[in-house]
Amino acid sequence: MSETECKTSSPFDRRAFLSLSAAGFSAAWLTAQWPSMVSAATYGHAAVASPEPAKFEFFTPQEAAEVEAMASRIIPSDETPGAKEAGVVYFIDRALVTFAVDSQKDYREGIADVQSLVAEKFPGVKKFSAATPEQQDTILEALSNSKQKMTASRRNRPGSNSQPFFETLRYHTIAGFLIDPESDRRGNRDGVGWKVIGRDPGHMFQPPFGDLDKNYPGWQPVGAEKK
Amino acid sequence: MTPRVQYQTSDEVDFVIIGSGAAGGILARELSTNGFRVVVLEQGPYLREKDFSHDELKILAEDFLTNHPKLQPNTFRKTPDEKAKQQRAVVYGRAVGGTSNHFTANFWRFHEIDFIERGKVGPVPGSTLVDWPITYADLEPYYTKVEWEVGVSGLAGASPFDPPRSKPYPMPPLPVKSNGVLFEKAARKLGLNPFPAPMAILSQPRAGRSACMNCGFCLGFGCEVGAKSSSLASMIPIAEKTGRCEIRPNSYVHKIELDSRGRAVGAVYFDEKKNVHLQKAKAVIVSANGAETPRLLLLSASKQFPNGLANSSGLVGKNLMLNSGGISLGVFDEQLNDYKGFAVSRILHDFYELDPQKVGFYGGGGLDARFDMTPINFAAGGGLAPDAPRWGKKFKDTIAHNFTRTVEIFSHGTSLPKEDNSFSIDPDVKDAWGLPALRLTYKDHPDDIKLAKWLNEYGLQILDAAGAKQKWTYPIEEQQFAVHLLGTCRMGSDPKTSVINADHRTHDVKNLFLCDGSSFVTSGRGQPTMTIEALAFRAADRITDLAKRGEISA
Numbered sequence: 001m002s003e004t005e006c007k008t009s010s011p012f013d014r015r016a017f018l019s020l021s022a023a024g025f026s027a028a029w030l031t032a033q034w035p036s037m038v039s040a041a042t043y044g045h046a047a048v049a050s051p052e053p054a055k056f057e058f059f060t061p062q063e064a065a066e067v068e069a070m071a072s073r074i075i076p077s078d079e080t081p082g083a084k085e086a087g088v089v090y091f092i093d094r095a096l097v098t099f100a101v102d103s104q105k106d107y108r109e110g111i112a113d114v115q116s117l118v119a120e121k122f123p124g125v126k127k128f129s130a131a132t133p134e135q136q137d138t139i140l141e142a143l144s145n146s147k148q149k150m151t152a153s154r155r156n157r158p159g160s161n162s163q164p165f166f167e168t169l170r171y172h173t174i175a176g177f178l179i180d181p182e183s184d185r186r187g188n189r190d191g192v193g194w195k196v197i198g199r200d201p202g203h204m205f206q207p208p209f210g211d212l213d214k215n216y217p218g219w220q221p222v223g224a225e226k227k
Numbered sequence: 228m229t230p231r232v233q234y235q236t237s238d239e240v241d242f243v244i245i246g247s248g249a250a251g252g253i254l255a256r257e258l259s260t261n262g263f264r265v266v267v268l269e270q271g272p273y274l275r276e277k278d279f280s281h282d283e284l285k286i287l288a289e290d291f292l293t294n295h296p297k298l299q300p301n302t303f304r305k306t307p308d309e310k311a312k313q314q315r316a317v318v319y320g321r322a323v324g325g326t327s328n329h330f331t332a333n334f335w336r337f338h339e340i341d342f343i344e345r346g347k348v349g350p351v352p353g354s355t356l357v358d359w360p361i362t363y364a365d366l367e368p369y370y371t372k373v374e375w376e377v378g379v380s381g382l383a384g385a386s387p388f389d390p391p392r393s394k395p396y397p398m399p400p401l402p403v404k405s406n407g408v409l410f411e412k413a414a415r416k417l418g419l420n421p422f423p424a425p426m427a428i429l430s431q432p433r434a435g436r437s438a439c440m441n442c443g444f445c446l447g448f449g450c451e452v453g454a455k456s457s458s459l460a461s462m463i464p465i466a467e468k469t470g471r472c473e474i475r476p477n478s479y480v481h482k483i484e485l486d487s488r489g490r491a492v493g494a495v496y497f498d499e500k501k502n503v504h505l506q507k508a509k510a511v512i513v514s515a516n517g518a519e520t521p522r523l524l525l526l527s528a529s530k531q532f533p534n535g536l537a538n539s540s541g542l543v544g545k546n547l548m549l550n551s552g553g554i555s556l557g558v559f560d561e562q563l564n565d566y567k568g569f570a571v572s573r574i575l576h577d578f579y580e581l582d583p584q585k586v587g588f589y590g591g592g593g594l595d596a597r598f599d600m601t602p603i604n605f606a607a608g609g610g611l612a613p614d615a616p617r618w619g620k621k622f623k624d625t626i627a628h629n630f631t632r633t634v635e636i637f638s639h640g641t642s643l644p645k646e647d648n649s650f651s652i653d654p655d656v657k658d659a660w661g662l663p664a665l666r667l668t669y670k671d672h673p674d675d676i677k678l679a680k681w682l683n684e685y686g687l688q689i690l691d692a693a694g695a696k697q698k699w700t701y702p703i704e705e706q707q708f709a710v711h712l713l714g715t716c717r718m719g720s721d722p723k724t725s726v727i728n729a730d731h732r733t734h735d736v737k738n739l740f741l742c743d744g745s746s747f748v749t750s751g752r753g754q755p756t757m758t759i760e761a762l763a764f765r766a767a768d769r770i771t772d773l774a775k776r777g778e779i780s781a
Contacts, residue, residue: 074618082623099284137619144618170618171607175284178602183282196623197630199566199602203281205441210405210564210631218403219385219411219423219573 058096069129071173081192091176091187110165240264243508248325250743250763251514252458257767259472271321273476279449298659316667317709324459332427335754339363354643359748360729369761378456381425388576405563406634407572410596413693427456441568446599510738517712517744537733548642548713548750551675553683557695565598590678592640638682639753643672716745730769742766
């Protein structure tokens with residue numbers, strides 16, 4: 001399996017969508033493929049709303065700092081908010097005691113592995129969160145290239161312990177960034193993730209929706225539009 | 228308001244209907260309105276509009292509305308000589324309303340050709356393609372009934388390829404989206420005939436239901452305002468209002484009970500606590516979908532019917548068709564915001580009927596422009612090009628730019644029936660009730676793959692003509708995941724080559740009827756629900772006639 005193919009082994013990218021897309025079915029719907037992404041509990045809303053830092057249910061404060069640092073390189077904060085501002089670490093913490101309970105070991109071992117890698121590559125640095133952003137990216141680059149063959153079961157089970165830690169972390173980071181902020185899962189705090197991708201916060205819209213349907217005269221029979 | 232009726236399992240009702248989806252909901256409404264006493268057994272829960280939400284993880288990933296792979300595992304193999312491996316192989320709605328709760332709502336009528344294609348093109352090697360025992364003209368009044376009574380928005384006469392119709396649509400089309408505008412302009416540039424998509428979503432308030440609020444969480448989600456014309460929103464409330472129809476959720480039917488004469492006496496099911504009951508009825512109608520209907524017949528094997536109930540033809544579960552198709556994507560400079568609203572506003576049918584002599588394969592299909600990805604799915608991979616960055620600042624910049632500027636062109640097409648393509652019961656894997664799991668066996672006919680590639684090329688041409696700044700496509704591969712579940716108890720006149728007759732009555736059991744995607748003889752062009760519903764309205768008429776003439780229970 002080539003390097004490129006390895007990269008596409010994530011269950012959430014094209015390859016998985018593809019094998020299913022021929023069903024004439026939508027990409028959006030295809031998460032139904034992925035049974036491990038079951039529900040996170042719905043009692044996180046208070047934590048999101050609270051100005052106080054929420055208590056972690058799974059992570060130690062040290063682990064939380066490491067995960068937050070990693071998530072912050074996957075979706076960095078720059079002129080716009082990133083994983084940190086969206087509270088992704090709180091989403092993941094809740095996920096690990098709810099829908100992603102099977103991934104607890106992956107995180108525990110994954111964090112330790114990352115720290116070993118940091119110490120090996122950058123002697124003197126012991127924690128991912130203590131490394132410079134450049135060093136952090138070097139580590140994530142190495143992790144994201146880890147070779148694992150795609151199997152049918154793994155393709156169907158993102159976030160499970162049969163896929164590389166990086167893929168689990170990546171998916172959880174994205175989910176924590178872009179989940180419906182009204183869903184009480186502790187992610188997408190204040191809707192910042194939706195703001196970044198340009199999704200308006202509402203759940204009710206009126207046309208025109210975008211640039212092209214503004215002032216559009218509507219469907220005309222063929223020939224009618226020729227003056 | 229009429230109080231809701233509740234029957235005892237020992238009450239011999241007129242009909243027990245298994246499944247409350249696109250077909251079951253209509254049959255329940257029609258038969259109860261016609262004066263019959265009806266019990267609908269639905270394996271899933273009775274969810275209401277207030278239970279629906281926009282939580283992607285809950286609705287899509289947790290299978291809140293759909294069959295759950297942990298409770299009901301599936302297996303898959305490509306051909307009958309392989310041993311099937313456990314993997315998720317089918318998705319369908321598992322709640323009152325069935326798959327109609329979460330469908331995209333593309334409501335294309337079949338065209339005349341879909342019923343008579345075998346006669347026209349001749350035999351297709353490697354396929355069991357045959358013609359329907361009914362024609363488009365037989366079904367036309369019922370298509371109209373679906374449009375008016377279930378609720379379809381559209382513009383009659385807009386497509387030069389449309390089959391004849393007796394009435395216009397009851398509502399104007401939904402508003403055009405930006406992807407619809409660019410699709411329409413580009414397709415016209417190519418000399419094609421795009422037109423407003425017929426959609427089973429209300430463009431205007433109707434029958435006490437709201438018009439579409441354009442929330443954008445449509446495909447895969449239940450509608451909180453009842454604008455999507457699901458059976459739950461449109462048919463079931465009317466059935467219940469008759470005072471003669473009981474919808475009984477959490478009732479998982481696993482056997483059709485027979486008497487010594489080989490007549491159905493009712494349906495055996497697990498309730499929520501896994502207690503077993505027999506609901507007695509004068510006749511049984513199975514509308515459990517194209518996967519679960521054949522499975523139920525196979526699970527109902529007995530000494531009288533050792534190969535499965537109503538299976539003297541040996542065709543129960545076979546001739547499965549999933550519809551072929553493909554997806555190409557493009558990114559534009561303009562802010563399209565197609566995440567707002569329903570999925571599809573423009574389609575085209577120029578390729579509905581391709582000439583096999585010219586293109587070198589059998590088939591046909593249609594194209595639509597849409598954006599149906601929710602934010603997480605989009606960013607996690609579904610919406611990104613193969614070479615897009617997967618993390619870091621470039622990844623963030625990509626999703627920030629592309630989410631509001633991406634268009635999908637979907638192609639939808641025929642599947643040729645093959646006897647080897649089937650749903651059957653797995654010899655080893657069991658579900659959470661100890662019943663044999665559904666096993667999918669499927670390998671696309673080579674012509675289906677050729678068609679999908681051919682249509683997808685057109686999708687890319689449309690993106691080019693529309694001025695996409697970047698475009699790519701998902702490769703067309705053999706399918707191993709079933710969404711459209713068609714043909715597995717096909718309709719026909721000859722009991723040796725079909726499972727049900729044109730009245731939806733099984734050839735083998737006089738008071739057993741089947742009506743859903745399993746009844747299909749051909750696959751149509753990729754949007755089957757409209758035809759499932761038209762068949763259900765027609766079946767209700769046929770069954771009512773038979774019952775009134777005393778030809779069911781006699």
